[in-house]
Amino acid sequence: MLIHMIKKPYLKYDVIDPACKPVIIPVPGKAVIFFNGISDGKKRLLFKAGDKVKTGQKISLFADSAEYAVATVSGTITDISPYVGNFGKTCTAISIDVSEDDFDDSFGKETAGQPLESVRNYLSCLPGNLPVNNLFDPEKKISTIIITGIDADLLVVTNQHIIKSKQGEIKRGIEILKSIPGINNIVIAVRREFVQGYGHIGAEIRNIDVRYPSAFPQLIIRDLLGKTIPAGKTPEDTGICMISAEAVASLGEAFLHNRIPTGKIITVIYKDEKKLVSARIGTPAGDVLKALNININNGDRLITGGPMTGSCIYSEDYPVLPSTDAIMIQDGNSIEPFSDYPCINCGECIRICPANVPVNMLVRYLETKRYQEAAEQYDLYSCIECGLCAYICVSRMPLLQYIKLAKHELAGIKLTEAANV
Amino acid sequence: MAKSVTQEFTKGLWAEIPPFRLVLGLCPVLAVTKSVENAIGMGVAVIFVLVGSNVLVSMLRKIIPSKVRIACFIIVVATFVTVVELLMQAYTYPLFLKLGIFIPLIVVNCILLGRAEAFAYKNGIISSFADGLGLGIGFTMSLTALAAIREVFGSGTFYGNQVFGPDFQPFNFMVEAPGAFVCLGLMLCVMNSIGKK
Amino acid sequence: MSDRKKLIVSHAPFLHCGSKISTRSYHIMIAALPAVLHGFYLYGIPAVGVVALSISSAIIWEYLINRLTGKPTTIGDGNAALIGMMLAMLFPATTPWWAVITGTFVAMVVGKHIYGGIGGNPFNPALIGIAILTLSWKNIFNIDYALLNYDFGFQAAYPLAALKHGGPAAVDSFNLFSLFIGQQTGSIGSAFGLALLFGGIYLIIMGFIRWEIPVSFLAGLLITSLLFHLSDSARFAGPVFHLLTGNTLLGAFFLATEDSSSPVNFVPMLIYGAGAGVMIILIRNIGGHVDGAVFAILLMNLANPLLDKIRPKALGKVGSHA
């Protein structure tokens, strides 16, 4: 108890049980794939309902865009419609009636000749979300790659599993990454417990602290590389690219098997339990839960991502995405509602914030919608969105939501300003 | 735009009653409202100066060149203030002592120059007179109301007369400096809530 | 689609540590309770009456203000009760009922609700209450005068008043240990130093107050009084005497630590606490009040917004920050 005098107790990352094996979720009857970007009604669509797709087939919806999605199942497209996510982000949902797997082999044919070209052309939707655009963007001048073998959020163990079980794939993936021109440093950030067997992998292996949120990109870069990313900038802006272990493993796997991987490892968090599953990208969340015999009731929360940074989804039809590391089900009875009390200035948030954000003052500005001052004087952009302040807040203010909203609003203001110039 | 003389007069009694609507000239309001007697004394002095300077400025408004108008206003106001000072010394000396430097400070009271500039310099003599009288009376009313509250609770008296029984121990805070600010602030709040309706 | 479930949609994070405002309030009240019970023991029924009236009237004022401003009722957070209790601890046991009610009214209205309620107040409401009352009714809050008709089994003069009027020679006869275990006169909650110290340590351990403020507070007080004492021991009493008398310990652990009016950053907390400690001694030794705690803390409350601008550089902040 005396620990309170000096430091509050802190939240720790879970370390995965070595015996843990993912449950394989059957291929769903209906799958949904998200395509980045929406139709403005004028563009000609290259696909339409009724078209057939094969597993691993590239789907480019618009003729004049380089964007593509990759079909993770075979079957018939039943619907193509816009989808609006959090903070008004938009994309297009492609629904597919699934039939027997039938593999498209264009990737396999291309890999042999120009491996890097084929990464670019086929692998931007890999499980784990390989940031293909950043890696190959000449503007960004990426020189360092950090492979995260630990998930940023609490309770999620997806990438720990990958690190432990997919050494071969990761080694192969690293070889490919190394061949990208300009890359001169690759670091793997993992828990110390998992470094055995990684002797000659061609990358530096570094330990990550168990204390949440040390697996956040900004903190990994600070702690492992001794660099700071200026507030409001991304790691890529400073030449560092963060890649999840799963993405690297998928990359390796794609080249080992000459086929685009489609299975996603997911940590399913339910009550006090946690299960690893492997599901096809595109599988509706409801199918995953059904396979695990988890019932979800009215008033529960269904969350993609972990407990600190995930987001709620409206329906069980929401599919597994390349970036879905976790699905969390929160019982309605255990939900602690946010309150509309004001900040009482207790200072807990100040002491817990890893980014030294003066949250007590910041929230006062955000509540009164003074976003500009919040950004200029109270370090809005230093926030790494770890959610600890809201976790600890005595007044139970929705602090993280305020912060995200402010950033969103400011981005909007900047856009309109740019448009008016 | 054009208002009747009556309107010019009555606006000072409620719609623009100083210092609540035009939040200026606060110092004397705080300083002289310890007692109703002081408040009324101050109010009368202000009425005199306000009416006098308004009328004089209005009379001279055609002659005063706009470049030196502020200097002229100051001279006019200062003249009337000095007249008040001399008269008070001659006839109501104790009150003069109680009000202290707040009598000469009427000169810088923002209401006076403000009125000369915003009203008298642009309007006729009759309207200016009505304007000055209305605002002056309004100001006196505000002072008196505030002073009444402070004196009754803070000293247990009204215009020097005992209000409560002999056992009453006055709530001294009201007549001390902090109480002056708090009372004025709360009174302003009351005025704001009434004004809204 | 027909069996679509109604799921709750809200925002991250989906966990909460479980802390609550009411928990804090009640723990602080529990921590203060031993000192109050000692007050009951010393002054009997009148003290019980003052405490009960103070807490209940504070709650009633809070309720009435909630109704008046059309806001949800907030008495459940315990803050009103806490303010009532803190105020009662500053009252002499002989405080008349109307002064108690006026005090809680002033504390709740002028101290707290004109700023929109909990968290907005720039000053500690309980201190605002007691300061305004002391300003108004000096005799009621003059401990010597107030407790004139009591018969204690120990030296009954109010130690700080004796010091002010008679100098250190007049307080030589006070046994420091007796002072520490509550054998002294004072306001209801301030006499029993031992209990206040334990209460404070309990709050620190439980994480309800930040150790920096009381520690620097007491350090500032001890060092300043020591310097005074060394410079002229015939005029200024020693540090331990100051530590154990008046509202020192109550102030250090329960009054200066009020959340809304105190800093939250490390360096500012140290300056704030030390500043209050130093001011108390300045007021006691060369100032006009008998006990400086109330005004010293109010003064530091005032400096709090400026002090709290000193803070560590935020992550990724380019350029320097004060």
Place this chain on the structure above:
Amino acid sequence: MREMLKMIIVLTALCSFSGGLLAALRNETMEKIENQQLEFVKGPAIRNILKGSANDPIADRFKIKDGETEKSFFVGKFDGKAETVVFESTGKGFGGDIGLMVGVNVADDKIVGVGVTTHSETPGIGSRAQTDPRFAAQFKGLSLTGDFKVKNDGGQVDAISGATVTSKGIAVAVTEAAKTYTSLKPQLAEKLKGFK
């Protein structure tokens, strides 16, 4: 240029008008103001010292030249005899000069009372010299000759605690008064004789 001229003319005219008006008013009220000042500033102290006198001391005042300056003396009549006079003296206090009225009986040179008129001492500290009657009372009956000092300096005056500076200032004022009295006593006696 014309505008400039007009500005100057208007300003000058306004100033002279105002100056004239005020000068006239000033002359009108000068005497009244002087009376008022005596009445309200010095009056309370004078009347307090001469409590019970048959006449109005402020109306019955006269002036005597003391070197360069003129000093006012206020006469009190007791039992038909005009033997008591009150006059002002000053000493330096903590916040500035302290004005002190000293009343003396010309018959036996004894002080009949003192009272502070003007001062700028700290309220609650030095100002107690004016408000605490016990302080003034100690001078009553002393002979108005020689030096007055506070007890700390080996004198006869009990200082007000915490306001020794003020007390010393008053002691100096009484000492000054003694000097003035000693030097002007002949003229004083002369004037008082003419009093009925």
Place this chain on the structure above:
Amino acid sequence: MGDYVLLAISCILINNILLMQYLGNCPFLGTSKKMETAVGMAMAVVFVLVLAGAITWLTEMFVLRKFGLEYLRTMSFILVIAALVQFVEMFLKKSIPALYAGLGIFLPLITTNCAVLGVCLINIKEEYTFIECLVSSFAYSSGFGLALILFAGVRERILLARVPKPLQDTSIGLATAGLLSLAFFAFKGMA
């Protein structure tokens, strides 16, 4: 020397011109909503008040007293101050533009400010010597500045609090000024 220090402490803290003598409230409430304006105003008042204190003292001693014109004090002081401010403004604009940029907008406000004229009158009323007059002018204006800056800090926070609508702005500002004044009672009787 010690006397001057005591005088200064008394003017800054114990008899603080704003909180204890009710002078200068309009700029106090008007410029305290933002820290930057508060600091600007505080500096401008110190600057002008020291000059004005000196110049009005000289006016009193060498003009008014000499010619028996004390009854024209109010008139002459206000004119002297107005002229001074005008002159300072012109001078700063030409010679020290950086300072002018900081203080410029506050200078005209000061002409009609009770604090400035009030302190000049107090200096005369208290019969200060020239040095004492300088000390008191500087100390009173610093006291004004101190109160203003402390107040601005508090006020920045109040602007963010959930103050009930009718109380917002000047109303809560005044009430808070009262509590500021209450806190300054800490210095009462300090010697």
